[in-house]
Amino acid sequence: MKKVRVKVAAVSDETSSIKTFRLERADGSVFAPAPAGAHIDIVGPTEVTRQYSLCNAPDEGSYLVAVKLEPESRGGSAALHGEVAVGTELEVSEPRNLLNVATDADRHVLVAAGIGITPMISIAYDLHRSNTDFELHYFARSHAEAAFTELLEQRCGFTESVRFHFGIPRGEQGAIMTALAQDAGAGVHVYTCGPVGFMEKVHDAFAPVIGEAQFHIEHFEAEAIDASHDTAFEVELDTGEVFEIPADRSIVDVLQENGIEVDTSCKEGICGTCVMGVLEGVPEHRDNCLSTSEKAANDQMATCVSRTCGKRLLLELF
Ligand code: FES
Structure with a gap:
Protein backbone atom coordinates (compact mmCIF):
# COMPACT_ATOMS: atom_id res chain seq x y z
CA MET A 1 0.00 0.00 0.00
CA LYS A 2 1.18 3.50 -0.84
CA LYS A 3 2.86 5.29 2.07
CA VAL A 4 2.69 9.03 2.75
CA ARG A 5 5.48 11.02 4.39
CA VAL A 6 4.27 12.99 7.42
CA LYS A 7 5.82 15.42 9.88
CA VAL A 8 4.93 15.41 13.58
CA ALA A 9 3.32 18.79 14.28
CA ALA A 10 2.54 18.32 17.98
CA VAL A 11 3.06 15.80 20.76
CA SER A 12 1.04 15.85 23.99
CA ASP A 13 0.87 13.74 27.12
CA GLU A 14 -2.73 12.54 27.42
CA THR A 15 -2.03 10.42 30.50
CA SER A 16 1.15 9.10 32.13
CA SER A 17 1.24 6.29 29.53
CA ILE A 18 -0.60 7.74 26.51
CA LYS A 19 0.81 10.36 24.12
CA THR A 20 -0.98 11.93 21.19
CA PHE A 21 0.81 12.78 17.95
CA ARG A 22 -0.56 15.28 15.42
CA LEU A 23 0.63 14.28 11.94
CA GLU A 24 0.66 16.63 8.97
CA ARG A 25 1.66 15.86 5.42
CA ALA A 26 5.35 16.59 4.97
CA ASP A 27 4.68 18.24 1.60
CA GLY A 28 2.43 20.85 3.26
CA SER A 29 -0.83 19.70 1.65
CA VAL A 30 -3.80 18.54 3.74
CA PHE A 31 -5.20 15.05 4.16
CA ALA A 32 -8.57 14.32 2.60
CA PRO A 33 -11.27 13.48 5.19
CA ALA A 34 -10.80 9.95 6.53
CA PRO A 35 -13.74 7.62 7.19
CA ALA A 36 -14.92 7.74 10.82
CA GLY A 37 -13.37 4.86 12.78
CA ALA A 38 -10.45 4.44 10.35
CA HIS A 39 -6.91 3.53 11.29
CA ILE A 40 -3.50 4.04 9.68
CA ASP A 41 -0.23 2.13 9.75
CA ILE A 42 2.66 4.13 11.17
CA VAL A 43 6.18 3.05 10.34
CA GLY A 44 8.07 4.06 13.49
CA PRO A 45 11.69 5.14 13.92
CA THR A 46 12.79 1.51 14.30
CA GLU A 47 10.94 0.50 11.09
CA VAL A 48 8.32 -1.36 13.14
CA THR A 49 4.84 -0.89 11.66
CA ARG A 50 1.83 -0.62 13.94
CA GLN A 51 -1.83 0.31 13.45
CA TYR A 52 -3.33 3.33 15.20
CA SER A 53 -6.88 4.66 15.02
CA LEU A 54 -7.43 8.21 13.90
CA CYS A 55 -9.00 9.98 16.83
CA ASN A 56 -9.75 13.44 15.51
CA ALA A 57 -12.69 14.74 13.52
CA PRO A 58 -12.44 13.22 10.03
CA ASP A 59 -12.08 16.56 8.22
CA GLU A 60 -9.30 18.37 10.12
CA GLY A 61 -6.77 17.99 7.30
CA SER A 62 -4.27 16.29 9.64
CA TYR A 63 -4.26 13.03 11.61
CA LEU A 64 -4.29 12.67 15.38
CA VAL A 65 -3.28 9.33 16.89
CA ALA A 66 -2.96 8.26 20.51
CA VAL A 67 -0.22 5.78 21.43
CA LYS A 68 -0.24 3.86 24.69
CA LEU A 69 3.19 2.82 25.91
CA GLU A 70 3.00 -0.96 26.09
CA PRO A 71 5.25 -2.59 28.72
CA GLU A 72 6.00 -5.42 26.29
CA SER A 73 6.67 -3.08 23.38
CA ARG A 74 9.03 -4.55 20.77
CA GLY A 75 9.81 -1.20 19.18
CA GLY A 76 6.35 0.12 18.28
CA SER A 77 4.96 2.24 21.09
CA ALA A 78 8.31 2.53 22.92
CA ALA A 79 10.00 4.03 19.88
CA LEU A 80 7.16 6.47 19.24
CA HIS A 81 7.18 7.55 22.89
CA GLY A 82 10.96 7.74 23.20
CA GLU A 83 12.25 8.85 19.82
CA VAL A 84 9.53 10.92 18.14
CA ALA A 85 9.24 14.66 18.72
CA VAL A 86 7.83 17.69 16.92
CA GLY A 87 9.49 17.82 13.51
CA THR A 88 10.19 14.06 13.25
CA GLU A 89 9.26 12.66 9.84
CA LEU A 90 7.50 9.28 9.60
CA GLU A 91 5.68 7.23 6.98
CA VAL A 92 2.01 6.35 7.28
CA SER A 93 -0.41 4.35 5.16
CA GLU A 94 -3.65 5.59 3.74
CA PRO A 95 -6.57 5.18 6.19
CA ARG A 96 -8.35 1.84 6.28
CA ASN A 97 -11.64 1.27 8.01
CA LEU A 98 -12.79 -1.95 9.67
CA LEU A 99 -15.36 -0.23 11.87
CA ASN A 100 -17.78 1.18 9.34
CA VAL A 101 -20.65 3.23 10.72
CA ALA A 102 -24.01 1.76 9.70
CA THR A 103 -25.95 4.22 7.60
CA ASP A 104 -29.34 2.60 8.27
CA ALA A 105 -29.22 2.66 12.11
CA ASP A 106 -31.77 4.54 14.24
CA ARG A 107 -29.27 4.98 17.05
CA HIS A 108 -25.64 4.14 17.75
CA VAL A 109 -24.12 2.99 21.05
CA LEU A 110 -20.32 3.28 21.33
CA VAL A 111 -18.69 1.33 24.17
CA ALA A 112 -14.96 1.79 24.76
CA ALA A 113 -12.42 0.89 27.41
CA GLY A 114 -8.92 2.30 27.90
CA ILE A 115 -7.09 3.18 24.68
CA GLY A 116 -10.08 1.71 22.80
CA ILE A 117 -11.62 5.17 23.04
CA THR A 118 -9.58 6.31 20.01
CA PRO A 119 -11.73 5.09 17.08
CA MET A 120 -14.89 5.97 19.02
CA ILE A 121 -13.94 9.64 19.12
CA SER A 122 -13.80 10.00 15.35
CA ILE A 123 -17.06 8.06 15.03
CA ALA A 124 -18.67 10.30 17.67
CA TYR A 125 -17.54 13.44 15.82
CA ASP A 126 -19.02 12.06 12.63
CA LEU A 127 -22.36 11.12 14.22
CA HIS A 128 -22.58 14.45 16.03
CA ARG A 129 -21.95 16.41 12.83
CA SER A 130 -24.60 14.46 10.97
CA ASN A 131 -27.03 15.03 13.86
CA THR A 132 -27.39 11.29 14.42
CA ASP A 133 -28.57 9.88 17.76
CA PHE A 134 -25.74 8.23 19.70
CA GLU A 135 -24.24 7.72 23.14
CA LEU A 136 -20.62 7.01 24.03
CA HIS A 137 -19.80 4.93 27.10
CA TYR A 138 -16.18 5.13 28.21
CA PHE A 139 -14.78 2.73 30.82
CA ALA A 140 -11.41 3.40 32.48
CA ARG A 141 -9.71 2.48 35.73
CA SER A 142 -9.74 6.10 36.89
CA HIS A 143 -10.15 9.65 35.63
CA ALA A 144 -6.35 10.02 35.62
CA GLU A 145 -5.89 6.92 33.44
CA ALA A 146 -8.59 7.88 30.95
CA ALA A 147 -7.49 9.58 27.73
CA PHE A 148 -9.17 12.63 26.20
CA THR A 149 -11.17 13.46 29.35
CA GLU A 150 -10.73 17.20 28.93
CA LEU A 151 -11.88 16.96 25.30
CA LEU A 152 -14.84 14.73 26.13
CA GLU A 153 -15.89 16.72 29.20
CA GLN A 154 -15.59 20.19 27.75
CA ARG A 155 -14.57 20.70 24.13
CA CYS A 156 -15.93 17.99 21.85
CA GLY A 157 -19.37 19.52 21.28
CA PHE A 158 -21.15 16.26 22.21
CA THR A 159 -20.46 16.15 25.96
CA GLU A 160 -24.13 15.40 26.68
CA SER A 161 -23.76 12.11 24.77
CA VAL A 162 -20.74 10.89 26.79
CA ARG A 163 -21.11 8.65 29.85
CA PHE A 164 -18.00 7.92 31.91
CA HIS A 165 -17.63 4.70 33.91
CA PHE A 166 -14.52 5.08 36.07
CA GLY A 167 -13.22 2.50 38.52
CA ILE A 168 -15.88 -0.16 37.83
CA PRO A 169 -14.48 -3.56 38.93
CA ARG A 170 -14.33 -6.07 36.06
CA GLY A 171 -16.83 -8.32 37.80
CA GLU A 172 -19.44 -5.54 37.76
CA GLN A 173 -18.99 -4.37 34.17
CA GLY A 174 -21.18 -7.11 32.71
CA ALA A 175 -24.20 -5.97 34.74
CA ILE A 176 -23.77 -2.42 33.41
CA MET A 177 -23.61 -3.73 29.83
CA THR A 178 -26.72 -5.83 30.40
CA ALA A 179 -28.59 -2.79 31.70
CA LEU A 180 -27.48 -0.74 28.68
CA ALA A 181 -28.49 -3.53 26.30
CA GLN A 182 -32.01 -3.60 27.72
CA ASP A 183 -32.57 -0.14 26.21
CA ALA A 184 -31.31 -1.19 22.79
CA GLY A 185 -34.13 -1.22 20.26
CA ALA A 186 -34.29 -2.96 16.91
CA GLY A 187 -32.51 -0.19 15.00
CA VAL A 188 -29.54 0.15 17.36
CA HIS A 189 -25.99 -0.56 16.18
CA VAL A 190 -23.26 -1.10 18.79
CA TYR A 191 -19.52 -0.51 18.34
CA THR A 192 -16.87 -1.56 20.80
CA CYS A 193 -13.12 -1.31 21.20
CA GLY A 194 -10.92 -2.18 24.17
CA PRO A 195 -9.29 -5.20 25.83
CA VAL A 196 -10.51 -8.58 24.55
CA GLY A 197 -12.24 -9.55 27.82
CA PHE A 198 -14.05 -6.23 27.92
CA MET A 199 -15.28 -6.52 24.33
CA GLU A 200 -16.53 -10.05 25.06
CA LYS A 201 -18.70 -8.64 27.85
CA VAL A 202 -20.08 -5.98 25.52
CA HIS A 203 -20.72 -8.62 22.89
CA ASP A 204 -22.40 -11.03 25.29
CA ALA A 205 -24.74 -8.31 26.55
CA PHE A 206 -25.68 -6.69 23.24
CA ALA A 207 -25.38 -9.31 20.48
CA PRO A 208 -28.31 -11.49 21.70
CA VAL A 209 -30.47 -8.34 21.80
CA ILE A 210 -29.54 -6.59 18.55
CA GLY A 211 -28.09 -9.48 16.50
CA GLU A 212 -24.53 -10.08 15.29
CA ALA A 213 -24.99 -8.02 12.13
CA GLN A 214 -25.53 -4.87 14.20
CA PHE A 215 -22.57 -5.47 16.48
CA HIS A 216 -19.24 -3.96 15.37
CA ILE A 217 -15.89 -4.65 16.97
CA GLU A 218 -12.36 -3.22 16.59
CA HIS A 219 -9.49 -5.45 17.68
CA PHE A 220 -5.98 -4.30 18.47
CA GLU A 221 -4.76 -7.77 19.38
CA ALA A 222 -4.21 -10.93 17.37
CA GLU A 223 -6.25 -14.07 17.93
CA ALA A 224 -4.43 -16.87 19.78
CA ILE A 225 -4.03 -19.64 17.20
CA ASP A 226 -3.44 -23.35 17.72
CA ALA A 227 -1.56 -24.37 14.59
CA SER A 228 -0.66 -27.86 15.77
CA HIS A 229 -3.22 -29.57 13.50
CA ASP A 230 -2.63 -27.46 10.39
CA THR A 231 -2.25 -29.31 7.10
CA ALA A 232 -1.11 -28.36 3.60
CA PHE A 233 -3.63 -27.18 1.01
CA GLU A 234 -3.74 -25.67 -2.46
CA VAL A 235 -4.43 -22.09 -3.47
CA GLU A 236 -5.30 -21.13 -7.02
CA LEU A 237 -5.39 -17.45 -7.98
CA ASP A 238 -7.88 -15.99 -10.41
CA THR A 239 -4.88 -15.57 -12.74
CA GLY A 240 -4.65 -19.38 -13.00
CA GLU A 241 -1.47 -19.77 -10.95
CA VAL A 242 -1.52 -22.59 -8.38
CA PHE A 243 0.49 -22.75 -5.14
CA GLU A 244 0.93 -25.39 -2.45
CA ILE A 245 0.61 -23.88 1.04
CA PRO A 246 2.60 -26.04 3.47
CA ALA A 247 1.24 -26.75 6.94
CA ASP A 248 3.64 -24.31 8.55
CA ARG A 249 3.35 -21.38 6.10
CA SER A 250 0.72 -18.73 5.51
CA ILE A 251 -0.93 -18.10 2.17
CA VAL A 252 0.49 -14.61 1.97
CA ASP A 253 4.05 -15.73 2.70
CA VAL A 254 3.93 -18.32 -0.07
CA LEU A 255 2.44 -15.85 -2.54
CA GLN A 256 4.99 -13.16 -1.74
CA GLU A 257 7.87 -15.63 -2.01
CA ASN A 258 6.64 -16.44 -5.48
CA THR A 292 -18.94 -11.92 12.10
CA SER A 293 -21.23 -11.41 9.10
CA GLU A 294 -18.28 -10.97 6.71
CA LYS A 295 -16.81 -14.25 7.97
CA ALA A 296 -20.16 -16.00 7.62
CA ALA A 297 -20.38 -14.87 3.98
CA ASN A 298 -17.08 -16.72 3.28
CA ASP A 299 -16.36 -14.56 0.25
CA GLN A 300 -13.19 -12.93 1.61
CA MET A 301 -10.41 -13.90 3.99
CA ALA A 302 -7.30 -12.52 5.71
CA THR A 303 -4.59 -14.46 3.95
CA CYS A 304 -1.87 -13.81 6.56
CA VAL A 305 -3.51 -16.04 9.18
CA SER A 306 -6.61 -17.78 7.81
CA ARG A 307 -6.53 -21.16 6.10
CA THR A 308 -9.18 -23.47 4.66
CA CYS A 309 -11.58 -26.06 6.00
CA GLY A 310 -11.00 -28.11 2.82
CA LYS A 311 -8.15 -28.86 0.43
CA ARG A 312 -8.32 -25.99 -2.04
CA LEU A 313 -9.20 -22.30 -2.32
CA LEU A 314 -9.68 -20.17 -5.43
CA LEU A 315 -8.72 -16.63 -4.46
CA GLU A 316 -9.14 -13.26 -6.11
CA LEU A 317 -6.46 -10.62 -5.66
CA PHE A 318 -8.13 -7.37 -4.53
S1 FES B 1 -1.62 -8.22 7.07
FE1 FES B 1 -2.91 -7.42 8.62
S2 FES B 1 -4.67 -8.75 8.52
FE2 FES B 1 -3.23 -9.67 7.21
Whole structure:
Protein backbone atom coordinates (compact mmCIF):
# COMPACT_ATOMS: atom_id res chain seq x y z
CA MET A 1 0.00 0.00 0.00
CA LYS A 2 1.18 3.50 -0.84
CA LYS A 3 2.86 5.29 2.07
CA VAL A 4 2.69 9.03 2.75
CA ARG A 5 5.48 11.02 4.39
CA VAL A 6 4.27 12.99 7.42
CA LYS A 7 5.82 15.42 9.88
CA VAL A 8 4.93 15.41 13.58
CA ALA A 9 3.32 18.79 14.28
CA ALA A 10 2.54 18.32 17.98
CA VAL A 11 3.06 15.80 20.76
CA SER A 12 1.04 15.85 23.99
CA ASP A 13 0.87 13.74 27.12
CA GLU A 14 -2.73 12.54 27.42
CA THR A 15 -2.03 10.42 30.50
CA SER A 16 1.15 9.10 32.13
CA SER A 17 1.24 6.29 29.53
CA ILE A 18 -0.60 7.74 26.51
CA LYS A 19 0.81 10.36 24.12
CA THR A 20 -0.98 11.93 21.19
CA PHE A 21 0.81 12.78 17.95
CA ARG A 22 -0.56 15.28 15.42
CA LEU A 23 0.63 14.28 11.94
CA GLU A 24 0.66 16.63 8.97
CA ARG A 25 1.66 15.86 5.42
CA ALA A 26 5.35 16.59 4.97
CA ASP A 27 4.68 18.24 1.60
CA GLY A 28 2.43 20.85 3.26
CA SER A 29 -0.83 19.70 1.65
CA VAL A 30 -3.80 18.54 3.74
CA PHE A 31 -5.20 15.05 4.16
CA ALA A 32 -8.57 14.32 2.60
CA PRO A 33 -11.27 13.48 5.19
CA ALA A 34 -10.80 9.95 6.53
CA PRO A 35 -13.74 7.62 7.19
CA ALA A 36 -14.92 7.74 10.82
CA GLY A 37 -13.37 4.86 12.78
CA ALA A 38 -10.45 4.44 10.35
CA HIS A 39 -6.91 3.53 11.29
CA ILE A 40 -3.50 4.04 9.68
CA ASP A 41 -0.23 2.13 9.75
CA ILE A 42 2.66 4.13 11.17
CA VAL A 43 6.18 3.05 10.34
CA GLY A 44 8.07 4.06 13.49
CA PRO A 45 11.69 5.14 13.92
CA THR A 46 12.79 1.51 14.30
CA GLU A 47 10.94 0.50 11.09
CA VAL A 48 8.32 -1.36 13.14
CA THR A 49 4.84 -0.89 11.66
CA ARG A 50 1.83 -0.62 13.94
CA GLN A 51 -1.83 0.31 13.45
CA TYR A 52 -3.33 3.33 15.20
CA SER A 53 -6.88 4.66 15.02
CA LEU A 54 -7.43 8.21 13.90
CA CYS A 55 -9.00 9.98 16.83
CA ASN A 56 -9.75 13.44 15.51
CA ALA A 57 -12.69 14.74 13.52
CA PRO A 58 -12.44 13.22 10.03
CA ASP A 59 -12.08 16.56 8.22
CA GLU A 60 -9.30 18.37 10.12
CA GLY A 61 -6.77 17.99 7.30
CA SER A 62 -4.27 16.29 9.64
CA TYR A 63 -4.26 13.03 11.61
CA LEU A 64 -4.29 12.67 15.38
CA VAL A 65 -3.28 9.33 16.89
CA ALA A 66 -2.96 8.26 20.51
CA VAL A 67 -0.22 5.78 21.43
CA LYS A 68 -0.24 3.86 24.69
CA LEU A 69 3.19 2.82 25.91
CA GLU A 70 3.00 -0.96 26.09
CA PRO A 71 5.25 -2.59 28.72
CA GLU A 72 6.00 -5.42 26.29
CA SER A 73 6.67 -3.08 23.38
CA ARG A 74 9.03 -4.55 20.77
CA GLY A 75 9.81 -1.20 19.18
CA GLY A 76 6.35 0.12 18.28
CA SER A 77 4.96 2.24 21.09
CA ALA A 78 8.31 2.53 22.92
CA ALA A 79 10.00 4.03 19.88
CA LEU A 80 7.16 6.47 19.24
CA HIS A 81 7.18 7.55 22.89
CA GLY A 82 10.96 7.74 23.20
CA GLU A 83 12.25 8.85 19.82
CA VAL A 84 9.53 10.92 18.14
CA ALA A 85 9.24 14.66 18.72
CA VAL A 86 7.83 17.69 16.92
CA GLY A 87 9.49 17.82 13.51
CA THR A 88 10.19 14.06 13.25
CA GLU A 89 9.26 12.66 9.84
CA LEU A 90 7.50 9.28 9.60
CA GLU A 91 5.68 7.23 6.98
CA VAL A 92 2.01 6.35 7.28
CA SER A 93 -0.41 4.35 5.16
CA GLU A 94 -3.65 5.59 3.74
CA PRO A 95 -6.57 5.18 6.19
CA ARG A 96 -8.35 1.84 6.28
CA ASN A 97 -11.64 1.27 8.01
CA LEU A 98 -12.79 -1.95 9.67
CA LEU A 99 -15.36 -0.23 11.87
CA ASN A 100 -17.78 1.18 9.34
CA VAL A 101 -20.65 3.23 10.72
CA ALA A 102 -24.01 1.76 9.70
CA THR A 103 -25.95 4.22 7.60
CA ASP A 104 -29.34 2.60 8.27
CA ALA A 105 -29.22 2.66 12.11
CA ASP A 106 -31.77 4.54 14.24
CA ARG A 107 -29.27 4.98 17.05
CA HIS A 108 -25.64 4.14 17.75
CA VAL A 109 -24.12 2.99 21.05
CA LEU A 110 -20.32 3.28 21.33
CA VAL A 111 -18.69 1.33 24.17
CA ALA A 112 -14.96 1.79 24.76
CA ALA A 113 -12.42 0.89 27.41
CA GLY A 114 -8.92 2.30 27.90
CA ILE A 115 -7.09 3.18 24.68
CA GLY A 116 -10.08 1.71 22.80
CA ILE A 117 -11.62 5.17 23.04
CA THR A 118 -9.58 6.31 20.01
CA PRO A 119 -11.73 5.09 17.08
CA MET A 120 -14.89 5.97 19.02
CA ILE A 121 -13.94 9.64 19.12
CA SER A 122 -13.80 10.00 15.35
CA ILE A 123 -17.06 8.06 15.03
CA ALA A 124 -18.67 10.30 17.67
CA TYR A 125 -17.54 13.44 15.82
CA ASP A 126 -19.02 12.06 12.63
CA LEU A 127 -22.36 11.12 14.22
CA HIS A 128 -22.58 14.45 16.03
CA ARG A 129 -21.95 16.41 12.83
CA SER A 130 -24.60 14.46 10.97
CA ASN A 131 -27.03 15.03 13.86
CA THR A 132 -27.39 11.29 14.42
CA ASP A 133 -28.57 9.88 17.76
CA PHE A 134 -25.74 8.23 19.70
CA GLU A 135 -24.24 7.72 23.14
CA LEU A 136 -20.62 7.01 24.03
CA HIS A 137 -19.80 4.93 27.10
CA TYR A 138 -16.18 5.13 28.21
CA PHE A 139 -14.78 2.73 30.82
CA ALA A 140 -11.41 3.40 32.48
CA ARG A 141 -9.71 2.48 35.73
CA SER A 142 -9.74 6.10 36.89
CA HIS A 143 -10.15 9.65 35.63
CA ALA A 144 -6.35 10.02 35.62
CA GLU A 145 -5.89 6.92 33.44
CA ALA A 146 -8.59 7.88 30.95
CA ALA A 147 -7.49 9.58 27.73
CA PHE A 148 -9.17 12.63 26.20
CA THR A 149 -11.17 13.46 29.35
CA GLU A 150 -10.73 17.20 28.93
CA LEU A 151 -11.88 16.96 25.30
CA LEU A 152 -14.84 14.73 26.13
CA GLU A 153 -15.89 16.72 29.20
CA GLN A 154 -15.59 20.19 27.75
CA ARG A 155 -14.57 20.70 24.13
CA CYS A 156 -15.93 17.99 21.85
CA GLY A 157 -19.37 19.52 21.28
CA PHE A 158 -21.15 16.26 22.21
CA THR A 159 -20.46 16.15 25.96
CA GLU A 160 -24.13 15.40 26.68
CA SER A 161 -23.76 12.11 24.77
CA VAL A 162 -20.74 10.89 26.79
CA ARG A 163 -21.11 8.65 29.85
CA PHE A 164 -18.00 7.92 31.91
CA HIS A 165 -17.63 4.70 33.91
CA PHE A 166 -14.52 5.08 36.07
CA GLY A 167 -13.22 2.50 38.52
CA ILE A 168 -15.88 -0.16 37.83
CA PRO A 169 -14.48 -3.56 38.93
CA ARG A 170 -14.33 -6.07 36.06
CA GLY A 171 -16.83 -8.32 37.80
CA GLU A 172 -19.44 -5.54 37.76
CA GLN A 173 -18.99 -4.37 34.17
CA GLY A 174 -21.18 -7.11 32.71
CA ALA A 175 -24.20 -5.97 34.74
CA ILE A 176 -23.77 -2.42 33.41
CA MET A 177 -23.61 -3.73 29.83
CA THR A 178 -26.72 -5.83 30.40
CA ALA A 179 -28.59 -2.79 31.70
CA LEU A 180 -27.48 -0.74 28.68
CA ALA A 181 -28.49 -3.53 26.30
CA GLN A 182 -32.01 -3.60 27.72
CA ASP A 183 -32.57 -0.14 26.21
CA ALA A 184 -31.31 -1.19 22.79
CA GLY A 185 -34.13 -1.22 20.26
CA ALA A 186 -34.29 -2.96 16.91
CA GLY A 187 -32.51 -0.19 15.00
CA VAL A 188 -29.54 0.15 17.36
CA HIS A 189 -25.99 -0.56 16.18
CA VAL A 190 -23.26 -1.10 18.79
CA TYR A 191 -19.52 -0.51 18.34
CA THR A 192 -16.87 -1.56 20.80
CA CYS A 193 -13.12 -1.31 21.20
CA GLY A 194 -10.92 -2.18 24.17
CA PRO A 195 -9.29 -5.20 25.83
CA VAL A 196 -10.51 -8.58 24.55
CA GLY A 197 -12.24 -9.55 27.82
CA PHE A 198 -14.05 -6.23 27.92
CA MET A 199 -15.28 -6.52 24.33
CA GLU A 200 -16.53 -10.05 25.06
CA LYS A 201 -18.70 -8.64 27.85
CA VAL A 202 -20.08 -5.98 25.52
CA HIS A 203 -20.72 -8.62 22.89
CA ASP A 204 -22.40 -11.03 25.29
CA ALA A 205 -24.74 -8.31 26.55
CA PHE A 206 -25.68 -6.69 23.24
CA ALA A 207 -25.38 -9.31 20.48
CA PRO A 208 -28.31 -11.49 21.70
CA VAL A 209 -30.47 -8.34 21.80
CA ILE A 210 -29.54 -6.59 18.55
CA GLY A 211 -28.09 -9.48 16.50
CA GLU A 212 -24.53 -10.08 15.29
CA ALA A 213 -24.99 -8.02 12.13
CA GLN A 214 -25.53 -4.87 14.20
CA PHE A 215 -22.57 -5.47 16.48
CA HIS A 216 -19.24 -3.96 15.37
CA ILE A 217 -15.89 -4.65 16.97
CA GLU A 218 -12.36 -3.22 16.59
CA HIS A 219 -9.49 -5.45 17.68
CA PHE A 220 -5.98 -4.30 18.47
CA GLU A 221 -4.76 -7.77 19.38
CA ALA A 222 -4.21 -10.93 17.37
CA GLU A 223 -6.25 -14.07 17.93
CA ALA A 224 -4.43 -16.87 19.78
CA ILE A 225 -4.03 -19.64 17.20
CA ASP A 226 -3.44 -23.35 17.72
CA ALA A 227 -1.56 -24.37 14.59
CA SER A 228 -0.66 -27.86 15.77
CA HIS A 229 -3.22 -29.57 13.50
CA ASP A 230 -2.63 -27.46 10.39
CA THR A 231 -2.25 -29.31 7.10
CA ALA A 232 -1.11 -28.36 3.60
CA PHE A 233 -3.63 -27.18 1.01
CA GLU A 234 -3.74 -25.67 -2.46
CA VAL A 235 -4.43 -22.09 -3.47
CA GLU A 236 -5.30 -21.13 -7.02
CA LEU A 237 -5.39 -17.45 -7.98
CA ASP A 238 -7.88 -15.99 -10.41
CA THR A 239 -4.88 -15.57 -12.74
CA GLY A 240 -4.65 -19.38 -13.00
CA GLU A 241 -1.47 -19.77 -10.95
CA VAL A 242 -1.52 -22.59 -8.38
CA PHE A 243 0.49 -22.75 -5.14
CA GLU A 244 0.93 -25.39 -2.45
CA ILE A 245 0.61 -23.88 1.04
CA PRO A 246 2.60 -26.04 3.47
CA ALA A 247 1.24 -26.75 6.94
CA ASP A 248 3.64 -24.31 8.55
CA ARG A 249 3.35 -21.38 6.10
CA SER A 250 0.72 -18.73 5.51
CA ILE A 251 -0.93 -18.10 2.17
CA VAL A 252 0.49 -14.61 1.97
CA ASP A 253 4.05 -15.73 2.70
CA VAL A 254 3.93 -18.32 -0.07
CA LEU A 255 2.44 -15.85 -2.54
CA GLN A 256 4.99 -13.16 -1.74
CA GLU A 257 7.87 -15.63 -2.01
CA ASN A 258 6.64 -16.44 -5.48
CA GLY A 259 6.60 -12.83 -6.57
CA ILE A 260 2.86 -12.21 -6.19
CA GLU A 261 2.23 -8.69 -4.97
CA VAL A 262 0.02 -8.80 -1.89
CA ASP A 263 -0.09 -5.81 0.46
CA THR A 264 0.48 -6.71 4.09
CA SER A 265 1.01 -4.82 7.30
CA CYS A 266 0.40 -6.54 10.65
CA LYS A 267 0.58 -10.16 9.41
CA GLU A 268 -1.43 -11.00 12.55
CA GLY A 269 -4.98 -10.83 11.21
CA ILE A 270 -5.73 -7.43 12.72
CA CYS A 271 -5.38 -4.74 10.07
CA GLY A 272 -7.25 -6.17 7.06
CA THR A 273 -4.55 -5.19 4.52
CA CYS A 274 -4.06 -8.71 3.12
CA VAL A 275 -7.74 -9.56 2.65
CA MET A 276 -8.47 -11.34 -0.65
CA GLY A 277 -11.70 -12.48 -2.27
CA VAL A 278 -12.72 -16.15 -2.03
CA LEU A 279 -14.23 -17.46 -5.27
CA GLU A 280 -14.26 -21.17 -4.39
CA GLY A 281 -13.60 -23.18 -1.22
CA VAL A 282 -14.40 -22.52 2.42
CA PRO A 283 -12.01 -20.42 4.50
CA GLU A 284 -11.21 -21.20 8.09
CA HIS A 285 -11.20 -17.67 9.48
CA ARG A 286 -8.57 -16.92 12.12
CA ASP A 287 -8.45 -13.15 11.91
CA ASN A 288 -9.72 -10.34 14.07
CA CYS A 289 -10.39 -7.90 11.25
CA LEU A 290 -13.45 -9.28 9.40
CA SER A 291 -16.82 -8.93 11.10
CA THR A 292 -18.94 -11.92 12.10
CA SER A 293 -21.23 -11.41 9.10
CA GLU A 294 -18.28 -10.97 6.71
CA LYS A 295 -16.81 -14.25 7.97
CA ALA A 296 -20.16 -16.00 7.62
CA ALA A 297 -20.38 -14.87 3.98
CA ASN A 298 -17.08 -16.72 3.28
CA ASP A 299 -16.36 -14.56 0.25
CA GLN A 300 -13.19 -12.93 1.61
CA MET A 301 -10.41 -13.90 3.99
CA ALA A 302 -7.30 -12.52 5.71
CA THR A 303 -4.59 -14.46 3.95
CA CYS A 304 -1.87 -13.81 6.56
CA VAL A 305 -3.51 -16.04 9.18
CA SER A 306 -6.61 -17.78 7.81
CA ARG A 307 -6.53 -21.16 6.10
CA THR A 308 -9.18 -23.47 4.66
CA CYS A 309 -11.58 -26.06 6.00
CA GLY A 310 -11.00 -28.11 2.82
CA LYS A 311 -8.15 -28.86 0.43
CA ARG A 312 -8.32 -25.99 -2.04
CA LEU A 313 -9.20 -22.30 -2.32
CA LEU A 314 -9.68 -20.17 -5.43
CA LEU A 315 -8.72 -16.63 -4.46
CA GLU A 316 -9.14 -13.26 -6.11
CA LEU A 317 -6.46 -10.62 -5.66
CA PHE A 318 -8.13 -7.37 -4.53
S1 FES B 1 -1.62 -8.22 7.07
FE1 FES B 1 -2.91 -7.42 8.62
S2 FES B 1 -4.67 -8.75 8.52
FE2 FES B 1 -3.23 -9.67 7.21
